[in-house]
Amino acid sequence: MFDADYYFTEKPTAENVFNRLVELVLKTLYGDTLLFYFTGHGDRRSASKNSNNNSNYFEYLLLAEDTIFTDVMMRQITEQMCWGSCLVILTDSCHSGGFLEGADEQIGCSIKKPTLPLFKGPLMRDLGIHISACQSHEITTFVSDKSRRDYGSTFTNALLKVLSESRGQVTYRELVDRINEEFASQSKWPQTCGLYCSAEQSNKLFLKE
Numbered sequence: 001m002f003d004a005d006y007y008f009t010e011k012p013t014a015e016n017v018f019n020r021l022v023e024l025v026l027k028t029l030y031g032d033t034l035l036f037y038f039t040g041h042g043d044r045r046s047a048s049k050n051s052n053n054n055s056n057y058f059e060y061l062l063l064a065e066d067t068i069f070t071d072v073m074m075r076q077i078t079e080q081m082c083w084g085s086c087l088v089i090l091t092d093s094c095h096s097g098g099f100l101e102g103a104d105e106q107i108g109c110s111i112k113k114p115t116l117p118l119f120k121g122p123l124m125r126d127l128g129i130h131i132s133a134c135q136s137h138e139i140t141t142f143v144s145d146k147s148r149r150d151y152g153s154t155f156t157n158a159l160l161k162v163l164s165e166s167r168g169q170v171t172y173r174e175l176v177d178r179i180n181e182e183f184a185s186q187s188k189w190p191q192t193c194g195l196y197c198s199a200e201q202s203n204k205l206f207l208k209e
Contacts (some may be wrong), residue, residue: 003122008178011038011064011065012063012064012163013063013064013065013067014063014067014068014070015067015070015144016067016203018069018073018077018191021036021077022077022080022185025078025080025081025082025087026076027079028081028082028085029082030082030083030084030085030087031084031085032082032083032085032086033086033087033088033207034085034087034088035088035090036080036087036088036090037090037092038061038089038091038092039061039092039093039153039156040063040091040092040093040094041062041093041094042059042060042061042062042091042094042095042099043059043060043068043094044057044058044059044060044095044136045057045058045060046055046059049157053101054098054101054102054111054112055098055110055111055112055136056097056112056113057095057136058071058072058097059096059097059136060069060098060099061091061093061096062093064089064185069096069205071099071100071101072101074089074099074100074101074113075100075101075102075127076171078127078128079127081092084127086126086128086201087117087128087129087207088128088129088130088131088206088207089128089129089130089131090130090131090159091130091131091132091133092133092140092153092155093120093133094133094134094138094139094140094168095134095136095137095138096132096133096134096136096140096194097109097110097132097134097135097136097137097138097184097192097194097196098111098132098135098136098194098196099130099180099196100127100128100130100173100196101195102127102199103127103128103129103130104196104199105194105196105199105200106172106173106176106195106196106197106199106202107176107180107192107194107195108135108192108193108194108196109135109175109192110132110133110135110136110137110194110196111196113127114155118123120132122169126198126200126201127193127197128197129143129172129196129197129201129202130194130195130197131157131172131175131176131193131195131196132193132194132195132196133153133154133193134155134166134191134192134194135192135194138161138190138192140153140154140155141153141154141190141191143152143157143209146163150171150177152185154186154191155179155193156188156201157173157182157192158178158182158183158193159175159179161173161178161182162182163175163206164180166178168205168206168207168208169205170205170206171202171203171204171206172195172197172201172202172203172204172206173195173202173203173205175206176193176194176195179193180193186197
């Protein structure tokens with residue numbers, strides 16, 4: 001999908017993205033890994049006092065035609081994954097910490113309370129793996145000077161650098177730790193990459209297990 005009026009593609013509205021992800025998820029088999037990478041605008045709004053949202057905010061992606069793709073929508077998608085498969089989510093957007101509602105926070109400070117099940121009965125399996133460019137209360141940074149070698153997104157640049165240096169042989173936890181090291185050495189504004197998954201998933205190799 002492209003955020004432009006091309007005749008050969010759907011616009012990435014929240015409904016279209018949700019429907020296409022559900023189609024992909026329903027085709028997964030045991031052992032499959034799906035990667036969802038989003039770069040663009042993100043935001044959040046306060047959740048009601050009676051909400052079971054674990055960050056006390058609804059984080060969402062801003063998509064085409066001013067539609068929003070929420071953390072709860074992403075949770076609904078991951079709950080339809082085939083047993084033994086995994087959805088890996090990378091969000092390069094502001095306020096993206098906690099975007100996979102209900103996932104355990106391994107690295108970060110966005111989660112404020114445990115999440116109750118969205119549906120009846122326990123899930124009894126892991127949700128997906130979410131790597132966020134920043135925390136729920138933070139914004140992402142961007143180098144706008146095209147003459148600079150590090151032009152572009154601070155998160156995506158750091159991600160690609162770590163993957164290149166490690167030749168892809170890096171666990172999710174190591175990946176996020178090393179991205180945060182890059183942030184600490186280069187970024188002018190506070191930005192903390194987050195990791196949301198189970199403790200066991202955090203020690204698996206990126207996109208390989």
